[in-house]
Amino acid sequence: MHAARLHNPILPSLMNYSSLARPAIALIAVAAIAACTKTTSTTTTSPSPSGASASSAPAGSSAAARPANRLPAGVTMAMVAEGDSLFHARTCKNCHGPDAAGAKNGPPLTGPSFLHGGTYEDFVRIVTNGMPVDSIKDKSHTIAMRGRGGNPPLTDDQVRSVAAYVYSLSHK
Ligand code: HEC
Secondary structure (H helix, E strand, O other): OHHHHHHOOHHHHHHHHHHHHHHHHHHHHHHHHHHHHHHHHOOOOOOOOHHHHHHHOOOOOOHHHOOHHHOOOOOOHHHHHHHHHHHHHOOHHHHHOOOOOOEOOEOOOOOOOOOOOOOHHHHHHHHHHOEOHHHOOOOOOOOOEOHHHOOOOOOHHHHHHHHHHHHHHOOO
């Protein structure tokens, strides 16, 4: 008697579960198929970089406040913010100054004029290759700038981000 009473409330609920479970699984399957169909029809939508820029921008950075429409094609605000972090985390600031305004071993990077060209692609090339002593134009600077920021070397993406940050300094 006791055993039967204990089982009674469980059995109907098991039956409810199994009778509801099948339609529920069918609904999930339909939803999944619908989702796949939707995905294939919207693959041309380009991903938005806006989410990444906020999380990778260091505190006090003004990069996120700059208008994106002044950046070269293919450069995003997220890249500028990442480049800002890399510039200050790596050796760049030691030679070019913490605000890139120039220091004993490196020229200003704030423009408006540049010694080795001032386009975004120039910055990418210079950061990639570095600046050997023979190529230094202002002979008050005597220490070579190493390619890819020295060791560990910056990846291609990191080089493009640092170049984006440098570009943003003279294109506010
Ligand atoms: C050892 C010092 C040193 C370090 C570290 C250094 N640079 Fe340089 N950088 C120089 C010198 C020297 C020049 C060439 C200046 C000249 O020709 O008179 C230069 C040139 C440049 C230029 C071209 C400037 C122009 O007027 O055309 C850019 C851009 C640049 N550096 C960015 C960077 C970035 C970004 C980093 C970090 C990844 C970095 N530098 C690290 C010393 C340094």
